[in-house]
Amino acid sequence: MSSAVGAIPKTAGGVVPELTGRAAPEDTGVSCDPAGNYNTRTFHRLQRPLILPNLLCLPYLLAMAGLDSKPPHVVLLASPGMGHLIPVLVLGKRLVTLHNFKVTIFVVASHSSGGGAESDVLQAATSQNLCQVVELPAVDMSGVVSPGAAVVTQLAVMMREIKPALRSAISALEHPPAALIVDLFGSESMAVADEFGVPKFVYVPSNAWFLALSVYSPILDKVVEGEYVNQKEPLAIPGCTSVRPEDVVDPMLDRTNQQYVEYVRMGVEYTRSDGILLNTWEDLQPTTLAALRDEKLLGRVVKVPVYPIGPLLRTTEQPSSESLLFHWLDSQPRTSVIYVSFGSGGTLSVEQMVEVAWGLELSQQRFVWVVRKPTAKSGDGSFFTSGNGRDDDPLSYLPQGFLTRTHNLGLMVRDWAPQTGILSHPSTGGFLSHCGWNSTLESITNGVPMIAWPMYAEQRLNATLLVEELGVAIRPRFSPSKAVVRREEIAEMIRKVMVEEEGANIRKQVAELKCRAEKALSEGGSSRKALSQVAKECELSWERLSLKSHP
Numbered sequence: 001m002s003s004a005v006g007a008i009p010k011t012a013g014g015v016v017p018e019l020t021g022r023a024a025p026e027d028t029g030v031s032c033d034p035a036g037n038y039n040t041r042t043f044h045r046l047q048r049p050l051i052l053p054n055l056l057c058l059p060y061l062l063a064m065a066g067l068d069s070k071p072p073h074v075v076l077l078a079s080p081g082m083g084h085l086i087p088v089l090v091l092g093k094r095l096v097t098l099h100n101f102k103v104t105i106f107v108v109a110s111h112s113s114g115g116g117a118e119s120d121v122l123q124a125a126t127s128q129n130l131c132q133v134v135e136l137p138a139v140d141m142s143g144v145v146s147p148g149a150a151v152v153t154q155l156a157v158m159m160r161e162i163k164p165a166l167r168s169a170i171s172a173l174e175h176p177p178a179a180l181i182v183d184l185f186g187s188e189s190m191a192v193a194d195e196f197g198v199p200k201f202v203y204v205p206s207n208a209w210f211l212a213l214s215v216y217s218p219i220l221d222k223v224v225e226g227e228y229v230n231q232k233e234p235l236a237i238p239g240c241t242s243v244r245p246e247d248v249v250d251p252m253l254d255r256t257n258q259q260y261v262e263y264v265r266m267g268v269e270y271t272r273s274d275g276i277l278l279n280t281w282e283d284l285q286p287t288t289l290a291a292l293r294d295e296k297l298l299g300r301v302v303k304v305p306v307y308p309i310g311p312l313l314r315t316t317e318q319p320s321s322e323s324l325l326f327h328w329l330d331s332q333p334r335t336s337v338i339y340v341s342f343g344s345g346g347t348l349s350v351e352q353m354v355e356v357a358w359g360l361e362l363s364q365q366r367f368v369w370v371v372r373k374p375t376a377k378s379g380d381g382s383f384f385t386s387g388n389g390r391d392d393d394p395l396s397y398l399p400q401g402f403l404t405r406t407h408n409l410g411l412m413v414r415d416w417a418p419q420t421g422i423l424s425h426p427s428t429g430g431f432l433s434h435c436g437w438n439s440t441l442e443s444i445t446n447g448v449p450m451i452a453w454p455m456y457a458e459q460r461l462n463a464t465l466l467v468e469e470l471g472v473a474i475r476p477r478f479s480p481s482k483a484v485v486r487r488e489e490i491a492e493m494i495r496k497v498m499v500e501e502e503g504a505n506i507r508k509q510v511a512e513l514k515c516r517a518e519k520a521l522s523e524g525g526s527s528r529k530a531l532s533q534v535a536k537e538c539e540l541s542w543e544r545l546s547l548k549s550h551p
């Protein structure tokens with residue numbers, strides 16, 4: 001081990017220099033021409049909204065001509081945030097590579113998570129030359145939502161305000177869409193698909209239990225009195241595991257908050273789509289998926305097909321040959337490193353950051369830790385806002401002497417790490433994760449057991465699923481979003497998941513799920529079939545459009 005760490009410059013004190021203090025890459029967007037013509041297979045940023053066309057206008061009718069000789073054109077819409085952007089880009093790529101579709105992805109980017117990571121992800125998607133990626137113009141939110149509004153409110157309002165620009169951009173496309181696929185925050189934009197007379201799908205890049213709670217929330221809203229978190233009994237959802245009051249998703253924490261109203265609205269809208277795509281697979285959540293389809297259970301609410309198409313994940317980043325991080329990982333024993341990261345936006349409180357540092361040190365396990373400047377708790381209870389740290393350098397919040405003492409034990413990466421590369425590395429043997437669904441799937445598909453550290457959004461639900469149903473994770477006694485987890489417990493969990501006999505079942509179970517995930521995605525697998533069914537709907541719609549153009 002020491003020989004490997006010798007490769008890391010001493011001055012870095014276990015901090016990976018090439019990955020620290022990154023600057024956002026320059027804006028790579030290219031504007032469209034005044035006629036709204038896009039240079040296909042290029043990532044564009046629309047500089048201004050296009051003019052809303054009459055759907056019967058000449059260019060639109062001309063665009064309809066000769067459709068039968070072209071592949072179906074599917075339009076996707078991604079809301080801000082890496083957790084939404086990445087799954088939509090991956091879905092678009094899959095529709096191109098497996099079904100030969102033409103795909104246009106409209107992106108509402110935030111450019112806030114992970115420094116320049118969002119731009120990097122967009123640029124990577126563009127350079128693959130598979131989908132046309134178009135960034136919609138930023139919306140002026142100043143008059144419509146207060147800056148302190150909860151995350152879900154901000155996302156919901158932003159996606160509502162973007163609707164006219166989406167409509168204009170679709171109208172200006174060279175070929176009309178065969179179908180519109182929006183992500184979980186874009187459901188209001190499905191009305192645009194109705195205007196174009198094409199089917200609309202919602203892609204919920206999360207799991208079936210989250211969807212069950214979301215579509216059932218309008219019913220819970222009618223039958224449950226008082227706050228959900230104050231209920232004495234778990235919330236019953238037909239055919240599904242009940243949801244403990246403390247596990248409800250963030251927007252359900254306060255029924256007087258606008259984000260609750262938006263969440264319930266979205267739950268209704270999902271059921272008015274022509275189908276719901278999920279980033280899960282049949283035999284990961286068979287009971288919940290059956291309930292969503294059973295007319296005597298949740299199916300009576302959902303009514304539309306549910307397509308588990310996952311796990312859909314982006315391809316692993318290839319490390320550069322100079323990467324010190326990967327050189328270091330290369331020299332560690334198999335499955336000996338725990339990776340610690342809280343997704344694209346999660347941060348710890350100052351106190352919690354100190355406890356995590358001590359926990360890692362006490363565990364005496366090797367680690368890679370993505371460190372961010374700690375934050376104070378935000379208004380809606382999540383750790384998601386930028387705080388008033390005493391210093392911009394996250395490392396300055398670590399316990400005195402930590403970097404020196406752990407110099408031979410682990411690496412710190414500031415703000416953002418090549419996560420898929422780390423999780424797929426043979427030296428990685430555990431993941432302390434915030435349980436964002438993409439991170440969860442990345443862990444499972446690499447056979448890496450987890451310590452569940454839920455923070456916000458639907459992560460408490462995910463953590464319960466991982467620990468109690470899937471058996472691939474352990475979690476602290478008290479939720480990290482409620483109480484500070486102490487160093488002794490952290491060290492104990494790390495040792496358990498990494499090395500101790502007690503964790504053997506978890507390691508075995510995650511290896512089993514990894515195989516099942518691969519099977520679902522393979523030729524003839526359940527997820528491949530589900531995506532083919534969606535593709536079939538798009539093809540039928542394309543045929544209808546072609547018939548209209550040649551009556």
Ligand SMILES: O=c1ccn([C@@H]2O[C@H](COP(=O)(O)OP(=O)(O)O[C@H]3O[C@H](CO)[C@@H](O)[C@H](O)[C@H]3O)[C@@H](O)[C@H]2O)c(=O)[nH]1
Pocket residue numbers: 081082083084086114205206341342343344345346370415416417418419420435436437438439440442456457458459
């Ligand atoms: O240093 C980092 C941190 C994150 N990632 C990637 O960023 C994505 C993060 O996605 P996810 O794990 O889902 O977390 P969030 O960004 O927090 O995702 C939001 O969206 C998800 C999907 O709806 C929800 O499950 C989460 O709760 C919600 O917070 C993953 O692909 C990670 O590999 C990196 O590559 N490097």
